[in-house]
Amino acid sequence: MKPIQPTPFERPLRRFRTGVLLGMSVLLLGFWRLQVIQHSYYLGLADLNRVQVVRLHPPRGVIVDRHQQVLADTGVTSVLVWEPRRPQADPRRVFPELFQVLGWPETQRASLMPRVQRLSAYYPERLNWALNTVDIARFEFYRERFPDLVLQTRPSRSYPYGPITAHVLGYVGWIGPEDRAQPLYADYPGDAVVGKTGIERYYEPALRGEFGQAYYVVNSLHIPVQELKAHRRSPRPGNRLVLAVDLDLQRIAYEVLQDVSAAFVALDPRTGAVRAMVSTPSFDPNEFVPYIRPERWRDLLEDPARPLQNRVIQALYPPGSTFKVVMTVAGLLEGWTTPTQTVTCPGYARLYNHVFRCWKPTGHGTVDLHAAIVHSCDVYFYHLGARAPIDTIARYAAAFGYGVPTGIDLYFEKGGLVPTTFWKERVRGEPWYPGETVSVAIGQGPLLTTPLQQANVMAMIWNRGVQYQPYVVQAIESPDGRVVLRREPRVINRLRAPEAVWDFLHKAICEVVQAGTGRAGRDPNVPICGKTGTVELLSDPEKVPPELREKYKTHAWFVGWVDWPDDPMAFALIVEHSGHGGEVAAPRVREIFRRYGALRRPPPSASPPRSRSHAVLPMDGF
C-alpha cells in the first residue's frame, strides 16, 4: 500500500476550524454579556414591554342646586381611539373602510379625511368623533376588521337644564395644550376631560376626583391578555358641589328673559349666596361634551348676540340712574345735599356753559332728594354733581364695590371702571373737566359696571353698609356624603353711615316701585323694592337717523331687592337695547319674582358642617 499523500486542503482546513471555533466563542461572549451582565437591565425592559398602564377616568362630581336638584350629571360616552398595533397600519387605508362600515355620508368623510391624513402610523391618538349608538353597534359588529381602532368608554357630562344653567355651570371639554401647561393639570392624561369655564373650571380640583390605574399584561400587538388585578387602583369619583343657586328661580328668570339680550342675577344680601345667574342669549353646554364640532363653535363665537358671554360678570354697562343711590349716600355723608334740600327741575340744567337734559323733557318741578330718587330726576343730581369732586365720588363708588371684581367663584370676571382725575390723565392724557362729573352723577360718562356689582350694591344697601363676596358654591361634599368644605360668608366692603341714611334710602327705593319710575315692578304679593336706570348710548338721539336708533336703543336697568323675611334677595337686571328701565326691566323682574314666589319653597336649613377636617383639596377661592 503506497503512503497516502495529504490533500492540499489540510492546512487551510485546520486554520478554518480554528477560526470557526474562535468566532463562535466570541459570539457566545455576546450572549454572556446580554444574558448575564445586562440581565437586570433587560428584565426591567421586559416588564415595561408586557405591562401596559391604563389610566382609569373617575366620574366627575355631580353639581346640585340648593334643593339638591341635579344640574350637572355624570353619564357614559364612547370615543374612538386610533391605536396602531401593527407596524404597517395605514390610517389612509383603515379609515375609508371604517366610514364605509359606519355608512357615513360622503361630505362627512371628506371633511374627516384631513384629520386622518395627519395620523401617525406609530402613535395612538384620540379622535374626537362623537359616535351614536348605531355607530357603536356597527363598529362592534365589524370589530375584527379594525385591529388598530379601539372604542373607549368614558365618564361623560350631561347638563339636564342645558342653556338655563349654561353660564353659571360652564362646560367641560378635552384638555387642551394651554391647559396642560398649568401645574394643576400636570398629572392629567392627554385625553382627560376638564372644566373649561364656569363652575366646572373654577372647581376643577374638587370635581375631577382621582385617576385610577390598571395594569394589563399585553402582547406585542398591545392587546390586553390579562389584568394584574392586585395592582389595580380604582378611580375615586369627584366631589359633589352644592350650589347656592335655586333652580326654580334660575329657570323662571331664563324663561322670562330668553327672548332678549339680558343679564339677571339674584343673591342673598345676608351672605352673598348667588340664587340665580342668567345671561341671555344662552347656549347648550351639552354640545360641548365631549367636544364641540368646529363649525358649531365658530357659529357661537361669531354670533353678534355673543351667547357665550356671561353678561352677569363679563359685560360692562354704565350704571345709569341706578348710580343715584350711591350719589345720595355720598351727598348726604359729604354734606353736598340734605334730605330737605330742593331743586327746581325745568327739564334741563345749564351748568358749565352746557345744557344737561333731564330724561323727562317737561321737568319734575320742585323736588327734594326723596322725590329725586323716586322719580329719578336727573337735574337734581346734575346740581349735586356740580358740587362734588370726582375723586370723592370715586371713593364712594369703590366703597360700594364698583371698579374691582367681586371675587366671585367664577373666572373671567370683570371689574368695571370708576373714573378719577388720575385715571383721566393716565389713560386719556387730559385733565378731568368738572362738566364730566355732572354726567357721572347720573351714572353716565366713563363709569362702567357689571350686573353682579349692581346687585351687590343693592345687597349692601339692604344690609345697611355691609357687602359680602358673592359666591355660587355653597358646599363641597365627598362622594359618600360628608361635607368637605362649607362656604362661610366673607365681607368685602363695609360703609359706616348713620342709620337715618339707610332708612332714607330704603324708603326712597321702595317708593320707586310704589309710586315712582318703577311702578311697573309693583306686585301685590311680592315685596319688591328697586331703582330703575336707563343707559343712554347716544348723546343726542334726535341727530341719529331712525334706522340706527333701534340699534343704539337704551339699556334698561332694574336693580333692588325682594324682602322675603326668610329668604331676602338682592337682584339686578339689565335688558340690552330695549328702552327705559321702568318700562322694560321692572315688569320683567316682577314677572320673575311673581312666578317664583308662587312656587317658592322654604330655604333649606343650613345644617352645621359635620366635619371640616377634610379640607385638603387645593382650592382656589376658599
Add this chain to the structure above:
Amino acid sequence: MRFSRWMDFESVTWLIVVLLLAIGLATIYSATVDTRGTRYVYRQLLAIGLGLLAGAAFGLISYEKWLSWAPTLYAASIALLVGTLAFGHAVSGSKSWIGIGSFRFQSSEMAKLAVVLMWARIYGGRHAERLRTSPFRLRDLGVTSAIAALPVGLILLQPDFGTALTFFFPLAVLWFLLRMPLRYWLVLGLAALMAVPIGWSLLKPYQKARVLTFLKSEAIDPQGSGYQVLQSKIALGSGGFWGKGFRQGSQAQLGFVPARHTDFILASLGEEWGFIGIVLVFLLFMALFTRWFTLAGRTPDPAGQLIIALVLAFWVFHFGVNAGMAVGWFPVTGLPLPLVSYGGSFLLFCLSSVGLVLNVYWRRHEVLSRL
C-alpha cells in the same frame, strides 16, 4: 465493507442532529402553540421527514455520482431559479418561493447544494493536483466566482438579499482553501469597498433601513427593524442565566419577539432556557462543526474534503449571522438557524447536506482503495 460501513454509522453527527432538531421542535412548540396551535410543529415534523428522505438520497447514492451529476443539478437549479422569477409566489415583497400545489419550496436552497457540488467537482479533481505545485491564478478566481455568480444574480433579482449573501462566505472559504495569494485578497477587499456605494443604491428601502439601524442604534426607530433587534435583546437579556422556563418567556409568549420561531428562534430559546440553553446550543454546534472538520480530515479525497468544508461554510455562516443578529451584532438578514429554526426548504438543505457529509465519510475507504 458494507458491514463495517453500517457499523461506522457516525453516531456523533446523528446524535447532535437529532438533539438540535428536538430543541428546535420544542422551541417552535413553545413559541407558537398559544397563537397558532401545533400547526407549526407538525409542519416542521413533515419537513424533517422529507429532509430525511432527501438526506437519504444525498447520503446513500455515492457522492462521486453526485459530483458527476453536478452540472445537471446546477443547470436544474438555475432553471428552477428562473422559473421562480417567472411563476414564483411573492412573500413579503420578494419572489423566492416556487409552489407545486400547496407545497412551496424556496428554490435558492437547492442552488446552494448545486454550487457546492460544482465547486467540489472542479477543484477537487485535477485542479487540486495542479494547485499542489502551481499557484492560484486569476482564472481560478474567475471560475469559482462565476459558478456562484449565476445563482446569486438570479436570487438578487427576486430580490432576496440575505440568501444571496450566504454564497459569499463559502466562496471566500473556497479561495482560502485554494490558497489564494494575499494580493488577490487585498484587491478584492478594495473592490468590495468601492462597490459599497453602488450596492447601496441597489438596496430596497427596508434593507437600507436595516443596515442603518444596525449601524446606529435601536433607539432611533423602535418600531422598525431596530425594534426587532431590541425585542430580541430584551427577550435574551430578560432570560438571564437560568432562563424563565419552558413556555414561561413573556416576550416570546406574548409575541414581542419578531419571527420568534424562525429567524429569531435563538431569542425565544434564550429567554426560556437562559444562557445555559444558549451554551448548550453553541456546544452542540461547536461539537458538530469540530466533528465535521475531523471527518473532512479522515477522507483522502480532496473533492470530499471540499464538499464537507463548503457545507460547513454554509452552516457556519448561517449560524454566525443568525446568532449575531440575535445579540444585535449583525444587521437583520433573515437567515435561519440550521436544524433549529422553523422552515421546510432550509431544513431540506440542512439534512441533504448532512447526507452529503456522511456520504463522504462513509465512502472514504472506497476512495482510499482506489488511490
